Every structure is written in structure tokens, then in C-alpha cells.
Amino acid sequence: MNIRSLTRGDGVVIGAAVVLFVASFLDLSGYDCPSGVDCSGYSANAWDSLSVLMGIYLAGIIGAALLIVSRAIPGRKVAGFELGQFGAAFTVFSLWTMFWTIIDAGDAGAGLILGLLATLVLAGGAVATPMVPALQAPLLGAPRPAQVQPAYGQQPGQGYGYPGAQQPFGGQPGQPQPYGAQPGQPAQQGQPEHQQQAAQQAPQGGAAPAGDFTPFWFAVPVARPLYGEDGSPNPIAELAPGTWYLAVEQRGPGLIAQTQDGRRGVLQDTTGIQRG
Numbered sequence: 001m002n003i004r005s006l007t008r009g010d011g012v013v014i015g016a017a018v019v020l021f022v023a024s025f026l027d028l029s030g031y032d033c034p035s036g037v038d039c040s041g042y043s044a045n046a047w048d049s050l051s052v053l054m055g056i057y058l059a060g061i062i063g064a065a066l067l068i069v070s071r072a073i074p075g076r077k078v079a080g081f082e083l084g085q086f087g088a089a090f091t092v093f094s095l096w097t098m099f100w101t102i103i104d105a106g107d108a109g110a111g112l113i114l115g116l117l118a119t120l121v122l123a124g125g126a127v128a129t130p131m132v133p134a135l136q137a138p139l140l141g142a143p144r145p146a147q148v149q150p151a152y153g154q155q156p157g158q159g160y161g162y163p164g165a166q167q168p169f170g171g172q173p174g175q176p177q178p179y180g181a182q183p184g185q186p187a188q189q190g191q192p193e194h195q196q197q198a199a200q201q202a203p204q205g206g207a208a209p210a211g212d213f214t215p216f217w218f219a220v221p222v223a224r225p226l227y228g229e230d231g232s233p234n235p236i237a238e239l240a241p242g243t244w245y246l247a248v249e250q251r252g253p254g255l256i257a258q259t260q261d262g263r264r265g266v267l268q269d270t271t272g273i274q275r276g
Helices: 008-023 050-072 083-104 110-128 193-201
Strands: 216-219 224-227 235-239 245-251 254-258 264-267
Touching: 008 050, 008 110, 050 083, 050 110, 083 110, 235 264, 245 264
Parallel strands: none
Antiparallel strands: 216 245, 224 235, 224 264, 245 254, 254 264
């Protein structure tokens, strides 16, 4: 999983799950044991009660794990529900059970108090992340594209993964094209004007070019799914922030994008993308 695909909401969920795990080892009761009295039953933690452990602490931790896994495997469903929906349900159930457990407790200990705060933040992060733009921002900022020192005789910035890289479709982002040339078609120097016009009008590879679209590099502000060109509802990949991808074609309001491993798909949500 690409860590740069995690959002701030995912960071909140992970942090709350860690606190909840720590709270499971703390005392559930704050009863002060008198001297000379066996109070082993009052100093128990969540691991001494299977119902409390499974119904509150592990339920919340499992919910957080499902939410994070759903980021790594977008679109994966179980019984018709996505993993993220299962994870959010687990976190809400954990908060609900913890609330009534601490209400019923005569003297809540550190394990229940800290657990209540952790489940409150955990459920809040799971439910609010899809609705709050601030929580959808990348957990780690996108790094600047690495500038690799070119070998002797090569042009700077050759390689896949950042703007300025050599594109198999011809042309580099931002490079001006001569009038009448197709995207990526090099200028023909030293040829008569009528030969240049004939070469420009000739179809490339027997296929007509797709309008005036010029391939360009872009990066997404948050992780976004890439769907198959056949219209399948299940994503084939996930575009992660901090990585440059190549847009090769316009498809309605979306873009046909190509990943580093050569897979192509439709990016339906193009809002806020950064062009290279």
C-alpha cells in the first residue's frame, strides 16, 4: 500500500485505534482496594473479560483495520457492502457498547475512560472523513518530483513518473508544437513546405488522432480510483497523491490515464488535479 494514499482522516482512525489498544490493558474499575483485601476482581482489564474485549476494544480495532484495508483495495465488497462500510459500522458499534458500559460501571477506571475517548474519536473519524474535505487531504504532502542527474548525452528529466519525462505518445508537457502538427509530432526541419504539409496530414499508424487533445502529466490531490475503459464499476487501480500520471485521452468529463505499470483506465473525478 502506498502510504501517500492515506488521508488525514485515516491518520485519525489509526491514532485512535492505537490508543484504544493501549486502553485495553488498563484497569476497567477505579476502585481503591483496602489493605489486606483481595481486590483482584476489581483490577481486571479488558483482556480478563471476553465480552468487553470483543464487543468494545477489538471491535473498534477491527473496524479501523477494515477502513485502512479499504483504502488499499478500493471497491472490494463483502455481502454487497464495501469494506469501508463494514469498518465504519464496527467503530460505531464499539462506541455504542462503550457508552452504555461506562454508564453501567459503578466506578469507571482508566481503561474505560480512555477507551471511551478513543472510540469517540475513532467513530467520528470513520464517519466524518467522507464528508469533511479537511479530513480528505493527504496525510503526507506530495513531494517535489525528483530531479535525476542525466547521463552524458541525455536530456534532463528523461524517465517515467514526473513532468518532462519522455512520453511514448510523443511530445513533452508544455512543449510547444508547430502549427498543424499533431501532439507529439516532431517538427520536420529542412523539408519543403508541401512535404511538411503532406506529412502532417498523413494519419499516424492508420488511426485518426483524437481531436486536439495533447497528452500531459498530472497529479491528484487525494487518492482516487481508476476505472476500466470497458465501464466496469470496480476500480482497476488507485491513483495516489505525490505520483505523476500520464493523461492520454479525454473521455467526456474524465480522462484516460496511464499508470507506471502501463495500465490504462478512466479517471472520472478530475477536480483539483495538478497539471505538470
